[in-house]
Amino acid sequence: MNRVLALTLAWLVLASGAELQAARKTDPKVAGAVQRALDYLAREQRPQGYWEAQHSQYRVAMTALAGNALLCEGSTTTRGKYSRQIQLAVDYLIERSRKNGLIGYQNDYHYMYGHGFSMLFLSQVFGEEEKEQRREELKYVLTKAVDFCGKAQTKSGGWGYVSAKDGNDFDEGSTCITQVQGLRACRNAGIPVPKEIIDKAVTYIEKCTTKEGGVQYSIRGGGARPPITAAALACMFNSGEYESEYTKRLLAYCKKNLTVTGGSSRSFGHWHYAHYYYAQVMYRLDGNEWDKYIRDLSNTILRRQSADGSWKEGHVGPVYTTAINATILQLENGFLPIYQR
Incomplete structure (x- = not known):
């Protein structure tokens, strides 16, 4: 037991040292710019929990991207300066999860972007979520999202702005990449992702x-x-x-x-x-x-x-x-x- 305690203390000392070293290397100008940027995002969040692009577009995608930027600061849904904003963003995206697994709006003509970025963001939240009920809710939403993503894949192995069914099997590279990174993030978080979906996507990218x-x-x-x-x-x-x-x-x-x-x-x-x-x-x-x-x-x-x-x-x-x-x-x-x- 003493040996375990000693090893734990040694690890904490090393970790603290690494954090201090990283802090010393941080450019104050960069740190200040990041702080101003995150504060701007916090101010721009709507009371319902979302962010949006120009002309009130892309609310799901903007919410996932802005939430992700706040997560990078170290805040979570329960801890940190931006915990409230992250929690509101998670609530908003969970509420946007449809029965078929799509995270977003079916009438959004770019909904696969929002879906992919949401898988990325919510999977990162899932790994840090402390509340058991919310973890189960996130797991359900992400599992359904992966399933929808697989069904939305085109015959060629890519994805388009909308699902293969809604978009006449059209696909393009940037949307495809968004899905692949979202799927990998889900798999890394412990959400089952069929290997063949990613294999087909990689083949598509290579082609x-x-x-x-x-x-x-x-x-x-x-x-x-x-x-x-x-x-x-x-x-x-x-x-x-x-x-x-x-x-x-x-x-x-x-x-x-x-x-x-x-x-x-x-x-x-x-x-x-x-x-x-x-x-x-x-x-x-x-x-x-x-x-x-x-x-x-x-x-x-x-x-x-x-x-x-x-x-x-x-x-x-x-x-x-x-x-x-x-x-x-x-x-x-x-x-x-x-x-x-």
Whole structure:
């Protein structure tokens, strides 16, 4: 018993030391920017628990992304500065869970995005939930969500903006990646995910990949897209695929085509989306490469932050961009399993 106690105390000392070291390395400017961003998100949450994009769009997706950014700070549904906001977000998404398993609104013409991001967010909450009744509720919602996701998959193995049934079997890369990462997050949290669903999705992504290593918009074509390629690479890393020849091709393409400086005005669209995923990849690579990347990326992001803590770039709206940037800047916190090394 004494030996167990001694080992426990030693572990606590080491953990505390690691936390102190991490705290010393934190750039005060980054920490301040993150604090302002999260406070902005907290202010923007509606009393019903949701966030929304411009023109009152994408409430489910924005709620999941904003909630995820707050989780990265270390708060949970029961502890921390943003526990109330996270709890309201969870309540909102659980209430949006339909009988068929969809988390969202059937009349939303992009509902698969919200569904995928909700699986990601709620699975991270599930792992930290302390209340037994709420854990069972989350488990039920996530299990149904996985089932819906499998049934929404197209014959080619991808996903579109809506289910295969509602979208005439149309699929495209970015929605597919959202589902894959959400499914992996669920599986990591202990929710059963049939292996064949993810296997079909990985095959789909591989078929969308050009000779140069870029992932196309769709299996039907559309040209290689740096943001979708970065997202695909992040999903491969989530599954532990670091050294395969396919992964190396994707990484080489990203290193050639993704730039840090210049923000959303760069030659490729969806700059923030691209670096949301690419940052996850670079973080797992670790070492000097990550240090330089995150330093340059942070400087670029911080220069564009508004006085109220938000980022007002892009066509989706400030909640989206602020949630994405806040998540990137908090990757080193290491609180969420899906982003950990």
